[in-house]
Amino acid sequence: QKEVEQNSGPLSVPEGAIASLNCTYSDRGSQSFFWYRQYSGKSPELIMFIYSNGDKEDGRFTAQLNKASQYVSLLIRDSQPSDSATYLCAPREGFDNQGGKLIFGQGTELSVKP
Amino acid sequence: SAVISQKPSRDICQRGTSLTIQCQVDSQVTMMFWYRQQPGQSLTLIATANQGSEATYESGFVIDKFPISRPNLTFSTLTVSNMSPEDSSIYLCSVVTVTDTQYFGPGTRLTVL
Numbered sequence: 001q002k003e004v005e006q007n008s009g010p011l012s013v014p015e016g017a018i019a020s021l022n023c024t025y026s027d028r029g030s031q032s033f034f035w036y037r038q039y040s041g042k043s044p045e046l047i048m049f050i051y052s053n054g055d056k057e058d059g060r061f062t063a064q065l066n067k068a069s070q071y072v073s074l075l076i077r078d079s080q081p082s083d084s085a086t087y088l089c090a091p092r093e094g095f096d097n098q099g100g101k102l103i104f105g106q107g108t109e110l111s112v113k114p
Numbered sequence: 115s116a117v118i119s120q121k122p123s124r125d126i127c128q129r130g131t132s133l134t135i136q137c138q139v140d141s142q143v144t145m146m147f148w149y150r151q152q153p154g155q156s157l158t159l160i161a162t163a164n165q166g167s168e169a170t171y172e173s174g175f176v177i178d179k180f181p182i183s184r185p186n187l188t189f190s191t192l193t194v195s196n197m198s199p200e201d202s203s204i205y206l207c208s209v210v211t212v213t214d215t216q217y218f219g220p221g222t223r224l225t226v227l
Contacts, residue, residue: 032214034216036218042220042221043204043206043218043219043220043221044157044206044218045218046115046215046216046217046218049215088156088157101147101159101162102159102216104156104157105156106155106156107156
């Protein structure tokens with residue numbers, strides 16, 4: 001059974017702080033990792049993805065990947081109330097990056113307080 | 115990115131009836147999937163919609179209950195058959211683009227009475 005574990009939350013941070021969202025996964029064959037944001041009542045929205053060990057930055061978001069530790073994280077700098085949502089970590093199953101199934105964690109609810 | 119539309123956006127149906135959900139994407143994609151998200155839960159993959167052939171179903175989902183078609187690269191349908199209140203959920207179409215990025219449609223919110 002391939003599993004993805006995320007902080008259950010809710011995670012509460014003050015506006016302007018850094019929010020850190022963590023995810024561990026069991027499938028050693030996973031090579032690509034996706035982060036989605038889901039507002040209540042809406043569908044998941046892709047934030048970013050990462051394939052290589054290390055950091056990948058996109059605006060206020062930084063994804064970090066450590067395949068040896070089977071760990072991926074998402075940092076949100078200068079958090080805003082509009083970042084309040086559930087964040088879903090989704091490793092792609094398998095040993096290649098092409099079209100495999102995503103395995104979803106339960107998500108971490110983030111609340112950014114003004 | 116890909117622009118995905120789903121019809122209907124929501125529906126209320128009677129027990130024992132069937133509903134067909136359509137998914138249309140604005141560009142050719144390599145893969146299409148159907149997910150279900152029950153209230154307060156994460157996403158569960160129902161099946162992979164294969165063009166021109168039978169869908170590939172995940173454990174716990176069967177073709178008789180969730181028939182799927184994908185006649186071309188940009189369109190797919192999911193039917194929820196013989197519905198019961200337990201089928202009340204959000205159904206999401208998802209696609210993988212040629213850049214190997216996966217996006218979700220807006221979802222169909224189904225309530226079964």
